[in-house]
Amino acid sequence: xxxxxxxxxxxxxxxxxxxxxxxxxxxxxxxxxxxxxxxxxxxxxxxxxxxxxxxxxxxxxxxxxxxxxxxxxxxxxxxxxxxxxxxxxxxxxxxxxxxxxxxxxxxxxxxxxxxxxxxxxxxxxxxxxxxxxxxxxxxxxxxxxxxxxxxxxxxxxxxxxxxxxxxxxxxxxxxxxxxxxxxxxxxxxxxxxxxxxxxxxxxxxxxxxxxxxxxxxxxxxxxxxxxxxxxxxxxxxxxxxxxxxxxxxxxxxxxxxxxxxxxxxxxxxxxxxxxxxxxxxxxxxxxxxxxxxxxxxxxxxxxxxxxxxxxxxxxxxxxxxxxxxxxx
Amino acid sequence: xxxxxxxxxxxxxxxxxxxxxxxxxxxxxxxxxxxxxxxxxxxxxxxxxxxxxxxxxxxxxxxxxxxxxxxxxxxxxxxxxxxxxxxxxxxxxxxxxxxxxxxxxxxxxxxxxxxxxxxxxxxxxxxxxxxxxxxxxxxxxxxxxxxxxxxxxxxxxxxxxxxxxxxxxxxxxxxxxxxxxxxxxxxxxxxxxxxxxxxxxxxxxxxxxxxxxxxxxxxxxxxxxxxxxxxxxxxxxxxxxxxxxxxxxxxxxx
Numbered sequence: 191x192x193x194x195x196x197x198x199x200x201x202x203x204x205x206x207x208x209x210x211x212x213x214x215x216x217x218x219x220x221x222x223x224x225x226x227x228x229x230x231x232x233x234x235x236x237x238x239x240x241x242x243x244x245x246x247x248x249x250x251x252x253x254x255x256x257x258x259x260x261x262x263x264x265x266x267x268x269x270x271x272x273x274x275x276x277x278x279x280x281x282x283x284x285x286x287x288x289x290x291x292x293x294x295x296x297x298x299x300x301x302x303x304x305x306x307x308x309x310x311x312x313x314x315x316x317x318x319x320x321x322x323x324x325x326x327x328x329x330x331x332x333x334x335x336x337x338x339x340x341x342x343x344x345x346x347x348x349x350x351x352x353x354x355x356x357x358x359x360x361x362x363x364x365x366x367x368x369x370x371x372x373x374x375x376x377x378x379x380x381x382x383x384x385x386x387x388x389x390x391x392x393x394x395x396x397x398x399x400x401x402x403x404x405x406x407x408x409x410x411x412x413x414x415x416x417x418x419x420x421x422x423x424x425x426x427x428x429x430x431x432x433x434x435x436x437x438x439x440x441x442x443x444x445x446x447x448x449x450x451x452x453x454x455x456x457x458x459x460x461x462x463x464x465x466x467x468x469x470x471x472x473x474x475x476x477x478x479x480x481x482x483x484x485x486x487x488x489x490x491x492x493x494x495x496x497x498x499x500x501x502x503x504x505x506x507x508x509x510x511x512x513x514x515x516x517x518x
Numbered sequence: 519x520x521x522x523x524x525x526x527x528x529x530x531x532x533x534x535x536x537x538x539x540x541x542x543x544x545x546x547x548x549x550x551x552x553x554x555x556x557x558x559x560x561x562x563x564x565x566x567x568x569x570x571x572x573x574x575x576x577x578x579x580x581x582x583x584x585x586x587x588x589x590x591x592x593x594x595x596x597x598x599x600x601x602x603x604x605x606x607x608x609x610x611x612x613x614x615x616x617x618x619x620x621x622x623x624x625x626x627x628x629x630x631x632x633x634x635x636x637x638x639x640x641x642x643x644x645x646x647x648x649x650x651x652x653x654x655x656x657x658x659x660x661x662x663x664x665x666x667x668x669x670x671x672x673x674x675x676x677x678x679x680x681x682x683x684x685x686x687x688x689x690x691x692x693x694x695x696x697x698x699x700x701x702x703x704x705x706x707x708x709x710x711x712x713x714x715x716x717x718x719x720x721x722x723x724x725x726x727x728x729x730x731x732x733x734x735x736x737x738x739x740x741x742x743x744x745x746x747x748x749x750x751x752x753x754x755x756x757x758x759x760x761x762x763x764x765x766x767x768x769x770x771x772x
Contacts, residue, residue: 394624403605408599410567410568414588457651
Protein backbone atom coordinates (compact mmCIF):
# COMPACT_ATOMS: atom_id res chain seq x y z
CA UNK A 191 0.00 0.00 0.00
CA UNK A 192 2.79 2.37 1.01
CA UNK A 193 4.74 1.43 -2.10
CA UNK A 194 1.73 2.01 -4.36
CA UNK A 195 1.19 5.42 -2.74
CA UNK A 196 4.83 6.36 -3.33
CA UNK A 197 4.63 5.29 -6.98
CA UNK A 198 1.41 7.23 -7.57
CA UNK A 199 2.88 10.22 -5.70
CA UNK A 200 6.00 10.10 -7.90
CA UNK A 201 3.88 10.11 -11.04
CA UNK A 202 1.90 13.12 -9.76
CA UNK A 203 5.15 14.97 -9.02
CA UNK A 204 6.37 14.01 -12.51
CA UNK A 205 3.32 15.60 -14.11
CA UNK A 206 3.62 18.69 -11.92
CA UNK A 207 7.33 19.19 -12.65
CA UNK A 208 6.73 18.62 -16.37
CA UNK A 209 3.95 21.20 -16.38
CA UNK A 210 6.12 23.73 -14.56
CA UNK A 211 9.01 22.94 -16.89
CA UNK A 212 6.82 23.65 -19.91
CA UNK A 213 5.71 26.96 -18.43
CA UNK A 214 8.78 28.55 -16.87
CA UNK A 215 11.74 30.02 -18.69
CA UNK A 216 13.08 33.28 -20.06
CA UNK A 217 9.64 33.78 -21.69
CA UNK A 218 7.11 32.20 -19.40
CA UNK A 219 3.93 30.59 -20.62
CA UNK A 220 0.91 30.95 -18.38
CA UNK A 221 -1.13 27.90 -17.30
CA UNK A 222 -3.87 29.13 -19.69
CA UNK A 223 -1.35 29.24 -22.58
CA UNK A 224 -0.21 25.72 -21.73
CA UNK A 225 -3.73 24.40 -21.47
CA UNK A 226 -4.61 25.92 -24.84
CA UNK A 227 -1.45 24.48 -26.40
CA UNK A 228 -2.06 21.02 -25.00
CA UNK A 229 -5.68 21.05 -26.19
CA UNK A 230 -4.72 22.57 -29.57
CA UNK A 231 -6.98 25.59 -29.06
CA UNK A 232 -4.58 28.49 -29.59
CA UNK A 233 -3.58 30.49 -32.67
CA UNK A 234 -0.84 32.43 -30.93
CA UNK A 235 2.21 31.65 -33.04
CA UNK A 236 4.67 32.97 -30.44
CA UNK A 237 3.25 30.64 -27.84
CA UNK A 238 3.30 27.77 -30.34
CA UNK A 239 6.90 28.49 -31.30
CA UNK A 240 8.11 28.64 -27.71
CA UNK A 241 6.18 25.54 -26.78
CA UNK A 242 7.02 23.29 -29.72
CA UNK A 243 10.56 24.44 -30.50
CA UNK A 244 11.91 25.19 -27.04
CA UNK A 245 9.96 23.94 -24.04
CA UNK A 246 8.58 20.62 -25.21
CA UNK A 247 11.91 19.23 -26.51
CA UNK A 248 13.63 20.47 -23.41
CA UNK A 249 11.20 18.90 -20.94
CA UNK A 250 10.99 15.68 -22.95
CA UNK A 251 14.78 15.60 -23.10
CA UNK A 252 15.03 16.05 -19.35
CA UNK A 253 12.51 13.28 -18.68
CA UNK A 254 14.19 10.91 -21.13
CA UNK A 255 17.73 11.58 -19.93
CA UNK A 256 16.69 11.30 -16.28
CA UNK A 257 14.83 8.03 -16.74
CA UNK A 258 17.58 6.50 -18.90
CA UNK A 259 20.50 7.46 -16.67
CA UNK A 260 18.70 6.46 -13.46
CA UNK A 261 17.78 3.02 -14.80
CA UNK A 262 21.29 2.63 -16.23
CA UNK A 263 22.66 3.39 -12.75
CA UNK A 264 20.34 0.83 -11.17
CA UNK A 265 21.53 -1.85 -13.56
CA UNK A 266 25.21 -0.99 -13.14
CA UNK A 267 24.97 -0.97 -9.35
CA UNK A 268 23.27 -4.38 -9.33
CA UNK A 269 25.53 -6.04 -11.91
CA UNK A 270 28.74 -4.76 -10.31
CA UNK A 271 27.27 -5.20 -6.82
CA UNK A 272 28.60 -1.76 -6.04
CA UNK A 273 26.40 1.02 -4.62
CA UNK A 274 29.11 3.56 -5.48
CA UNK A 275 28.92 2.77 -9.20
CA UNK A 276 26.96 4.75 -11.77
CA UNK A 277 27.38 5.67 -15.44
CA UNK A 278 29.33 8.85 -14.68
CA UNK A 279 31.47 7.34 -11.90
CA UNK A 280 32.75 4.33 -13.85
CA UNK A 281 33.40 6.20 -17.07
CA UNK A 282 30.39 5.07 -19.13
CA UNK A 283 29.21 8.64 -19.72
CA UNK A 284 32.62 9.83 -20.82
CA UNK A 285 32.99 6.79 -23.10
CA UNK A 286 29.74 7.81 -24.77
CA UNK A 287 30.82 11.46 -24.78
CA UNK A 288 34.08 10.71 -26.56
CA UNK A 289 32.23 8.69 -29.20
CA UNK A 290 29.71 11.53 -29.72
CA UNK A 291 32.43 14.15 -30.15
CA UNK A 292 34.53 11.91 -32.37
CA UNK A 293 31.60 11.18 -34.72
CA UNK A 294 30.61 14.88 -34.70
CA UNK A 295 34.16 15.84 -35.67
CA UNK A 296 34.99 13.11 -38.16
CA UNK A 297 31.57 12.41 -39.71
CA UNK A 298 29.54 15.62 -39.40
CA UNK A 299 27.13 14.38 -42.07
CA UNK A 300 26.25 11.31 -40.00
CA UNK A 301 24.87 12.96 -36.88
CA UNK A 302 21.92 10.55 -36.87
CA UNK A 303 24.47 7.95 -35.82
CA UNK A 304 25.27 9.78 -32.58
CA UNK A 305 23.12 7.57 -30.30
CA UNK A 306 24.62 4.43 -31.83
CA UNK A 307 28.15 5.76 -31.50
CA UNK A 308 27.41 6.80 -27.92
CA UNK A 309 26.19 3.28 -27.19
CA UNK A 310 29.45 1.73 -28.40
CA UNK A 311 31.53 4.29 -26.51
CA UNK A 312 29.57 3.61 -23.33
CA UNK A 313 29.79 -0.13 -23.89
CA UNK A 314 33.57 0.01 -24.29
CA UNK A 315 33.96 1.80 -20.97
CA UNK A 316 31.50 -0.53 -19.23
CA UNK A 317 33.27 -3.64 -20.50
CA UNK A 318 36.65 -2.38 -19.30
CA UNK A 319 35.17 -1.82 -15.84
CA UNK A 320 33.40 -5.17 -15.88
CA UNK A 321 36.68 -6.85 -16.79
CA UNK A 322 38.34 -5.23 -13.80
CA UNK A 323 35.42 -6.01 -11.46
CA UNK A 324 35.16 -9.68 -12.41
CA UNK A 325 38.85 -10.25 -11.71
CA UNK A 326 37.85 -10.93 -8.09
CA UNK A 327 39.01 -9.33 -4.86
CA UNK A 328 38.28 -5.84 -6.18
CA UNK A 329 36.84 -3.57 -3.53
CA UNK A 330 34.15 -1.00 -4.19
CA UNK A 331 36.53 1.91 -3.85
CA UNK A 332 39.11 0.27 -6.12
CA UNK A 333 36.45 0.02 -8.79
CA UNK A 334 35.61 3.69 -8.31
CA UNK A 335 39.30 4.55 -8.71
CA UNK A 336 39.44 2.47 -11.89
CA UNK A 337 36.39 4.43 -13.10
CA UNK A 338 38.15 7.71 -12.38
CA UNK A 339 41.14 6.51 -14.41
CA UNK A 340 38.91 5.57 -17.34
CA UNK A 341 37.04 8.88 -17.06
CA UNK A 342 40.36 10.74 -17.13
CA UNK A 343 41.48 8.93 -20.27
CA UNK A 344 38.20 9.51 -22.11
CA UNK A 345 38.07 13.14 -20.95
CA UNK A 346 41.55 13.65 -22.36
CA UNK A 347 40.27 12.16 -25.61
CA UNK A 348 37.32 14.57 -25.66
CA UNK A 349 39.54 17.56 -25.01
CA UNK A 350 41.90 16.44 -27.77
CA UNK A 351 38.99 16.20 -30.23
CA UNK A 352 37.76 19.67 -29.26
CA UNK A 353 41.24 21.18 -29.65
CA UNK A 354 41.77 19.61 -33.07
CA UNK A 355 38.17 20.21 -34.19
CA UNK A 356 37.00 23.28 -32.21
CA UNK A 357 33.78 23.51 -34.23
CA UNK A 358 32.96 19.82 -34.03
CA UNK A 359 30.14 20.24 -31.59
CA UNK A 360 27.95 23.32 -31.15
CA UNK A 361 27.73 24.05 -27.44
CA UNK A 362 30.61 21.77 -26.50
CA UNK A 363 31.05 23.56 -23.17
CA UNK A 364 27.50 22.69 -22.16
CA UNK A 365 27.93 19.13 -23.47
CA UNK A 366 30.89 18.54 -21.16
CA UNK A 367 28.91 19.38 -18.03
CA UNK A 368 25.54 18.22 -19.29
CA UNK A 369 22.83 20.56 -20.55
CA UNK A 370 19.49 20.58 -22.30
CA UNK A 371 19.35 23.98 -23.95
CA UNK A 372 18.86 24.14 -27.68
CA UNK A 373 17.28 20.69 -27.98
CA UNK A 374 14.89 20.07 -30.84
CA UNK A 375 12.32 17.34 -31.31
CA UNK A 376 14.31 15.99 -34.28
CA UNK A 377 17.42 15.73 -32.14
CA UNK A 378 15.75 13.59 -29.49
CA UNK A 379 13.71 11.37 -31.79
CA UNK A 380 16.34 8.66 -32.30
CA UNK A 381 17.47 8.65 -28.64
CA UNK A 382 13.80 8.47 -27.66
CA UNK A 383 13.43 5.19 -29.56
CA UNK A 384 16.64 3.78 -28.08
CA UNK A 385 15.60 4.78 -24.57
CA UNK A 386 12.08 3.43 -24.95
CA UNK A 387 13.41 0.05 -26.07
CA UNK A 388 16.02 0.14 -23.30
CA UNK A 389 13.47 0.93 -20.61
CA UNK A 390 11.14 -1.86 -21.69
CA UNK A 391 14.00 -4.36 -21.68
CA UNK A 392 15.17 -3.06 -18.30
CA UNK A 393 11.72 -3.35 -16.73
CA UNK A 394 11.51 -7.03 -17.67
CA UNK A 395 15.03 -7.64 -16.36
CA UNK A 396 14.21 -6.92 -12.71
CA UNK A 397 14.04 -10.57 -11.77
CA UNK A 398 17.37 -11.34 -13.43
CA UNK A 399 18.98 -8.39 -11.65
CA UNK A 400 17.68 -9.70 -8.33
CA UNK A 401 19.31 -13.06 -9.04
CA UNK A 402 22.62 -11.46 -10.09
CA UNK A 403 22.68 -9.39 -6.92
CA UNK A 404 22.85 -12.65 -4.92
CA UNK A 405 26.43 -13.14 -6.10
CA UNK A 406 27.94 -15.15 -8.93
CA UNK A 407 27.95 -18.60 -7.27
CA UNK A 408 24.35 -18.41 -6.10
CA UNK A 409 23.12 -16.95 -9.39
CA UNK A 410 24.77 -19.78 -11.30
CA UNK A 411 23.38 -22.33 -8.86
CA UNK A 412 19.93 -20.95 -9.59
CA UNK A 413 20.38 -21.74 -13.26
CA UNK A 414 21.56 -18.42 -14.63
CA UNK A 415 24.25 -18.12 -17.29
CA UNK A 416 25.87 -15.37 -15.26
CA UNK A 417 28.52 -14.12 -17.68
CA UNK A 418 26.13 -13.86 -20.61
CA UNK A 419 23.41 -12.18 -18.57
CA UNK A 420 25.91 -9.74 -17.05
CA UNK A 421 27.13 -8.79 -20.51
CA UNK A 422 23.59 -8.27 -21.81
CA UNK A 423 22.62 -6.15 -18.81
CA UNK A 424 25.76 -4.04 -19.05
CA UNK A 425 25.05 -3.56 -22.77
CA UNK A 426 21.54 -2.46 -21.82
CA UNK A 427 22.93 0.03 -19.28
CA UNK A 428 25.31 1.33 -21.98
CA UNK A 429 22.43 1.68 -24.46
CA UNK A 430 20.45 3.80 -22.01
CA UNK A 431 23.36 5.94 -20.82
CA UNK A 432 24.72 6.36 -24.35
CA UNK A 433 21.35 7.46 -25.75
CA UNK A 434 20.99 10.03 -22.93
CA UNK A 435 24.54 11.37 -23.35
CA UNK A 436 24.05 11.69 -27.13
CA UNK A 437 21.72 14.67 -26.63
CA UNK A 438 22.10 15.76 -23.00
CA UNK A 439 25.88 15.59 -22.64
CA UNK A 440 27.73 14.32 -19.59
CA UNK A 441 24.95 14.62 -17.02
CA UNK A 442 26.41 13.35 -13.79
CA UNK A 443 25.10 11.74 -10.65
CA UNK A 444 21.52 10.89 -11.75
CA UNK A 445 22.50 7.25 -12.04
CA UNK A 446 24.18 7.39 -8.65
CA UNK A 447 21.62 9.24 -6.56
CA UNK A 448 18.31 8.00 -7.91
CA UNK A 449 18.77 4.23 -7.27
CA UNK A 450 19.62 5.05 -3.65
CA UNK A 451 16.55 7.23 -3.28
CA UNK A 452 14.46 4.49 -4.91
CA UNK A 453 15.81 1.82 -2.55
CA UNK A 454 15.20 4.09 0.43
CA UNK A 455 11.59 4.69 -0.59
CA UNK A 456 10.63 1.31 -2.05
CA UNK A 457 13.16 -1.29 -0.93
CA UNK A 458 15.76 -3.23 -2.91
CA UNK A 459 13.54 -5.35 -5.20
CA UNK A 460 14.73 -4.49 -8.72
CA UNK A 461 11.38 -5.44 -10.24
CA UNK A 462 9.93 -2.36 -8.54
CA UNK A 463 13.11 -0.32 -8.28
CA UNK A 464 13.73 -0.09 -12.04
CA UNK A 465 10.40 1.51 -13.04
CA UNK A 466 10.43 3.64 -9.89
CA UNK A 467 13.95 4.86 -10.70
CA UNK A 468 12.82 5.79 -14.20
CA UNK A 469 10.10 8.03 -12.75
CA UNK A 470 12.29 9.48 -9.96
CA UNK A 471 15.18 10.06 -12.41
CA UNK A 472 12.88 11.88 -14.82
CA UNK A 473 11.56 14.06 -11.99
CA UNK A 474 15.08 14.74 -10.71
CA UNK A 475 16.52 15.96 -14.02
CA UNK A 476 13.39 17.90 -14.99
CA UNK A 477 13.33 19.58 -11.55
CA UNK A 478 17.06 20.40 -11.68
CA UNK A 479 16.63 21.80 -15.19
CA UNK A 480 13.75 23.95 -13.98
CA UNK A 481 15.88 25.21 -11.07
CA UNK A 482 18.82 25.97 -13.34
CA UNK A 483 16.51 28.07 -15.52
CA UNK A 484 14.63 29.85 -12.73
CA UNK A 485 17.04 30.31 -9.82
CA UNK A 486 19.71 32.16 -11.77
CA UNK A 487 17.33 34.03 -14.14
CA UNK A 488 17.93 35.88 -16.40
CA UNK A 489 21.05 33.69 -16.66
CA UNK A 490 20.70 30.04 -17.41
CA UNK A 491 22.98 27.40 -15.94
CA UNK A 492 23.50 24.05 -17.68
CA UNK A 493 21.51 21.50 -15.69
CA UNK A 494 24.68 19.43 -15.17
CA UNK A 495 26.07 22.12 -12.85
CA UNK A 496 22.98 22.03 -10.65
CA UNK A 497 23.14 18.22 -10.52
CA UNK A 498 26.84 18.17 -9.73
CA UNK A 499 26.21 20.50 -6.79
CA UNK A 500 23.75 17.95 -5.39
CA UNK A 501 25.54 14.81 -6.56
CA UNK A 502 29.05 15.64 -5.39
CA UNK A 503 28.20 15.86 -1.66
CA UNK A 504 25.94 12.81 -1.99
CA UNK A 505 28.81 10.82 -3.47
CA UNK A 506 31.08 11.82 -0.57
CA UNK A 507 28.35 10.72 1.84
CA UNK A 508 28.17 7.32 0.11
CA UNK A 509 31.96 6.86 0.18
CA UNK A 510 31.99 7.52 3.92
CA UNK A 511 29.04 5.20 4.45
CA UNK A 512 30.47 2.29 2.48
CA UNK A 513 34.21 2.66 3.07
CA UNK A 514 34.19 0.12 5.90
CA UNK A 515 32.25 -2.51 3.99
CA UNK A 516 34.25 -2.68 0.81
CA UNK A 517 33.63 -6.35 0.12
CA UNK A 518 30.20 -7.12 1.53
CA UNK B 519 22.82 -40.79 -7.13
CA UNK B 520 25.83 -38.53 -7.66
CA UNK B 521 29.02 -40.13 -8.84
CA UNK B 522 32.53 -38.91 -9.58
CA UNK B 523 34.46 -41.01 -12.07
CA UNK B 524 38.20 -40.52 -12.15
CA UNK B 525 37.71 -36.77 -11.72
CA UNK B 526 40.79 -34.58 -11.84
CA UNK B 527 40.85 -30.86 -11.18
CA UNK B 528 44.02 -28.81 -11.39
CA UNK B 529 44.83 -25.30 -10.17
CA UNK B 530 47.78 -23.69 -11.97
CA UNK B 531 48.73 -27.00 -13.65
CA UNK B 532 48.97 -28.72 -10.23
CA UNK B 533 46.45 -31.52 -9.63
CA UNK B 534 44.31 -30.51 -6.67
CA UNK B 535 41.93 -33.44 -6.97
CA UNK B 536 43.56 -36.29 -8.83
CA UNK B 537 41.56 -39.15 -10.34
CA UNK B 538 38.89 -39.12 -7.64
CA UNK B 539 36.04 -41.62 -7.82
CA UNK B 540 33.15 -41.79 -5.36
CA UNK B 541 29.42 -42.45 -5.10
CA UNK B 542 26.93 -40.49 -3.00
CA UNK B 543 23.67 -42.34 -2.44
CA UNK B 544 20.24 -40.80 -2.89
CA UNK B 545 18.30 -39.94 0.28
CA UNK B 546 21.35 -39.75 2.54
CA UNK B 547 23.17 -37.00 4.38
CA UNK B 548 26.75 -37.20 3.10
CA UNK B 549 29.31 -34.97 4.77
CA UNK B 550 32.78 -34.14 3.54
CA UNK B 551 35.34 -33.38 6.24
CA UNK B 552 39.04 -32.70 6.11
CA UNK B 553 41.70 -30.17 7.09
CA UNK B 554 41.92 -26.73 5.48
CA UNK B 555 43.10 -26.82 1.87
CA UNK B 556 42.40 -30.55 1.39
CA UNK B 557 39.98 -29.90 -1.48
CA UNK B 558 36.56 -30.06 0.22
CA UNK B 559 35.23 -26.90 -1.35
CA UNK B 560 36.65 -27.85 -4.75
CA UNK B 561 34.87 -31.19 -4.49
CA UNK B 562 31.61 -29.44 -3.61
CA UNK B 563 32.08 -27.09 -6.54
CA UNK B 564 32.59 -30.05 -8.87
CA UNK B 565 29.45 -31.71 -7.54
CA UNK B 566 27.41 -28.50 -7.81
CA UNK B 567 28.68 -27.76 -11.33
CA UNK B 568 30.42 -24.54 -10.34
CA UNK B 569 33.62 -26.12 -11.67
CA UNK B 570 34.17 -28.86 -14.22
CA UNK B 571 36.88 -31.51 -13.92
CA UNK B 572 39.61 -31.32 -16.57
CA UNK B 573 39.58 -35.12 -16.72
CA UNK B 574 36.89 -37.61 -15.73
CA UNK B 575 33.27 -36.77 -15.06
CA UNK B 576 30.60 -36.01 -12.49
CA UNK B 577 27.37 -37.92 -13.01
CA UNK B 578 23.88 -37.22 -11.72
CA UNK B 579 21.73 -40.35 -12.05
CA UNK B 580 24.13 -41.59 -14.69
CA UNK B 581 24.16 -38.37 -16.77
CA UNK B 582 27.29 -36.25 -17.10
CA UNK B 583 26.33 -32.94 -15.48
CA UNK B 584 28.58 -31.08 -17.92
CA UNK B 585 26.05 -31.89 -20.64
CA UNK B 586 23.05 -30.68 -18.66
CA UNK B 587 21.80 -27.14 -19.21
CA UNK B 588 22.53 -24.82 -16.29
CA UNK B 589 18.82 -24.33 -15.69
CA UNK B 590 18.00 -28.05 -15.88
CA UNK B 591 20.76 -28.81 -13.39
CA UNK B 592 19.40 -26.09 -11.08
CA UNK B 593 16.04 -27.86 -11.06
CA UNK B 594 17.73 -30.94 -9.62
CA UNK B 595 20.55 -29.67 -7.40
CA UNK B 596 20.44 -26.63 -5.11
CA UNK B 597 23.56 -25.05 -3.65
CA UNK B 598 23.97 -23.02 -0.51
CA UNK B 599 27.37 -21.51 -1.24
CA UNK B 600 29.87 -20.52 1.40
CA UNK B 601 30.02 -16.75 1.30
CA UNK B 602 30.24 -13.84 3.69
CA UNK B 603 28.27 -11.76 1.17
CA UNK B 604 24.82 -10.77 2.37
CA UNK B 605 22.54 -9.45 -0.37
CA UNK B 606 20.42 -6.37 0.16
CA UNK B 607 17.06 -8.09 -0.12
CA UNK B 608 13.94 -8.88 1.85
CA UNK B 609 13.49 -12.44 3.13
CA UNK B 610 10.43 -13.34 1.11
CA UNK B 611 11.95 -11.90 -2.05
CA UNK B 612 15.11 -13.99 -1.55
CA UNK B 613 13.15 -17.19 -1.00
CA UNK B 614 11.18 -16.45 -4.17
CA UNK B 615 14.51 -16.29 -6.03
CA UNK B 616 14.69 -20.04 -5.41
CA UNK B 617 11.91 -20.43 -7.96
CA UNK B 618 14.04 -18.82 -10.71
CA UNK B 619 15.01 -22.07 -12.50
CA UNK B 620 11.33 -22.97 -12.80
CA UNK B 621 10.19 -19.63 -14.21
CA UNK B 622 10.45 -18.06 -17.65
CA UNK B 623 12.44 -14.84 -18.11
CA UNK B 624 9.49 -12.49 -17.73
CA UNK B 625 6.87 -14.50 -15.88
CA UNK B 626 5.62 -13.43 -12.47
CA UNK B 627 5.35 -15.86 -9.57
CA UNK B 628 2.69 -18.52 -10.20
CA UNK B 629 0.36 -19.86 -7.48
CA UNK B 630 2.64 -22.92 -7.32
CA UNK B 631 5.66 -20.69 -6.79
CA UNK B 632 3.82 -18.85 -4.00
CA UNK B 633 2.80 -22.11 -2.32
CA UNK B 634 6.34 -23.51 -2.38
CA UNK B 635 7.72 -20.25 -0.98
CA UNK B 636 5.15 -20.32 1.84
CA UNK B 637 5.98 -23.96 2.60
CA UNK B 638 9.71 -23.21 2.63
CA UNK B 639 9.22 -20.19 4.91
CA UNK B 640 7.08 -22.24 7.29
CA UNK B 641 9.31 -25.31 7.44
CA UNK B 642 12.47 -23.31 8.09
CA UNK B 643 10.84 -20.91 10.55
CA UNK B 644 11.85 -17.98 8.35
CA UNK B 645 8.18 -17.02 8.18
CA UNK B 646 8.67 -15.15 11.48
CA UNK B 647 10.85 -12.55 9.75
CA UNK B 648 9.59 -12.78 6.18
CA UNK B 649 9.31 -9.01 5.68
CA UNK B 650 12.71 -8.10 7.12
CA UNK B 651 15.82 -7.29 5.13
CA UNK B 652 18.33 -10.15 5.32
CA UNK B 653 21.01 -7.68 6.42
CA UNK B 654 19.05 -7.08 9.62
CA UNK B 655 19.01 -10.76 10.62
CA UNK B 656 21.38 -12.78 12.80
CA UNK B 657 23.71 -15.33 11.21
CA UNK B 658 21.48 -18.26 12.17
CA UNK B 659 18.38 -16.57 10.80
CA UNK B 660 20.18 -15.81 7.54
CA UNK B 661 21.16 -19.45 7.09
CA UNK B 662 17.53 -20.47 7.64
CA UNK B 663 16.49 -18.01 4.93
CA UNK B 664 19.07 -19.38 2.49
CA UNK B 665 17.94 -22.92 3.33
CA UNK B 666 14.37 -21.78 2.63
CA UNK B 667 15.53 -20.50 -0.76
CA UNK B 668 17.21 -23.84 -1.51
CA UNK B 669 14.01 -25.58 -0.41
CA UNK B 670 11.86 -23.37 -2.65
CA UNK B 671 14.13 -24.42 -5.52
CA UNK B 672 12.39 -27.77 -5.12
CA UNK B 673 15.37 -29.98 -5.98
CA UNK B 674 16.08 -33.56 -4.96
CA UNK B 675 19.63 -32.71 -3.90
CA UNK B 676 20.81 -29.86 -1.69
CA UNK B 677 24.53 -29.09 -1.48
CA UNK B 678 25.69 -27.06 1.51
CA UNK B 679 29.19 -25.60 1.71
CA UNK B 680 29.95 -25.06 5.40
CA UNK B 681 26.42 -24.05 6.40
CA UNK B 682 27.36 -23.50 10.05
CA UNK B 683 30.36 -21.21 9.56
CA UNK B 684 30.25 -18.06 11.70
CA UNK B 685 27.31 -19.40 13.79
CA UNK B 686 27.20 -19.72 17.56
CA UNK B 687 26.52 -23.16 19.02
CA UNK B 688 22.78 -22.61 19.41
CA UNK B 689 22.28 -21.29 15.87
CA UNK B 690 24.54 -24.08 14.62
CA UNK B 691 22.35 -26.77 16.21
CA UNK B 692 19.22 -25.06 14.86
CA UNK B 693 20.61 -25.19 11.33
CA UNK B 694 21.83 -28.80 11.67
CA UNK B 695 18.45 -29.95 12.96
CA UNK B 696 16.77 -28.18 10.08
CA UNK B 697 19.08 -29.91 7.62
CA UNK B 698 18.22 -33.23 9.24
CA UNK B 699 14.48 -32.49 8.87
CA UNK B 700 14.93 -31.70 5.18
CA UNK B 701 16.39 -35.17 4.83
CA UNK B 702 14.04 -37.17 7.05
CA UNK B 703 10.75 -35.36 6.36
CA UNK B 704 11.19 -34.32 2.73
CA UNK B 705 13.61 -37.00 1.57
CA UNK B 706 16.19 -34.50 0.29
CA UNK B 707 19.62 -35.83 -0.49
CA UNK B 708 22.06 -33.65 1.44
CA UNK B 709 25.72 -33.23 0.54
CA UNK B 710 27.65 -30.87 2.76
CA UNK B 711 31.04 -29.73 3.88
CA UNK B 712 31.44 -29.28 7.63
CA UNK B 713 34.31 -28.10 9.77
CA UNK B 714 32.54 -29.17 12.95
CA UNK B 715 33.48 -32.83 13.36
CA UNK B 716 31.01 -33.35 16.22
CA UNK B 717 28.11 -32.36 13.97
CA UNK B 718 29.51 -34.29 11.03
CA UNK B 719 29.66 -37.49 13.08
CA UNK B 720 26.28 -36.89 14.71
CA UNK B 721 24.12 -35.94 11.72
CA UNK B 722 25.57 -37.82 8.73
CA UNK B 723 24.72 -41.19 7.23
CA UNK B 724 27.90 -41.12 5.23
CA UNK B 725 31.11 -39.28 6.05
CA UNK B 726 33.93 -38.74 3.57
CA UNK B 727 37.31 -37.89 5.06
CA UNK B 728 39.50 -35.94 2.65
CA UNK B 729 43.22 -35.45 2.72
CA UNK B 730 45.32 -33.81 0.00
CA UNK B 731 42.58 -34.06 -2.61
CA UNK B 732 41.75 -37.72 -1.98
CA UNK B 733 39.07 -39.52 0.02
CA UNK B 734 41.02 -41.57 2.55
CA UNK B 735 37.96 -43.12 4.22
CA UNK B 736 34.18 -43.04 3.86
CA UNK B 737 31.23 -44.60 5.64
CA UNK B 738 29.15 -44.30 8.80
CA UNK B 739 30.32 -42.42 11.90
CA UNK B 740 31.16 -45.71 13.63
CA UNK B 741 33.26 -46.86 10.69
CA UNK B 742 35.07 -43.53 10.45
CA UNK B 743 35.82 -43.43 14.18
CA UNK B 744 37.06 -47.01 14.14
CA UNK B 745 39.29 -46.37 11.12
CA UNK B 746 41.46 -43.62 12.64
CA UNK B 747 40.96 -41.62 9.42
CA UNK B 748 40.11 -38.44 11.36
CA UNK B 749 43.27 -38.75 13.45
CA UNK B 750 45.34 -39.21 10.32
CA UNK B 751 43.74 -36.40 8.31
CA UNK B 752 43.67 -33.79 11.08
CA UNK B 753 46.70 -34.99 13.07
CA UNK B 754 44.66 -35.04 16.30
CA UNK B 755 43.53 -37.55 18.92
CA UNK B 756 39.88 -38.61 18.93
CA UNK B 757 38.08 -40.22 21.86
CA UNK B 758 34.51 -41.49 21.84
CA UNK B 759 32.37 -41.58 25.02
CA UNK B 760 28.97 -43.18 25.36
CA UNK B 761 26.20 -41.79 27.53
CA UNK B 762 22.56 -42.94 27.53
CA UNK B 763 23.30 -44.86 24.37
CA UNK B 764 24.60 -41.78 22.49
CA UNK B 765 28.19 -41.30 21.33
CA UNK B 766 30.07 -38.11 22.26
CA UNK B 767 33.40 -37.23 20.74
CA UNK B 768 36.38 -35.37 22.17
CA UNK B 769 39.27 -34.08 20.08
CA UNK B 770 42.69 -33.16 21.46
CA UNK B 771 45.91 -32.01 19.87
CA UNK B 772 48.65 -34.58 19.39
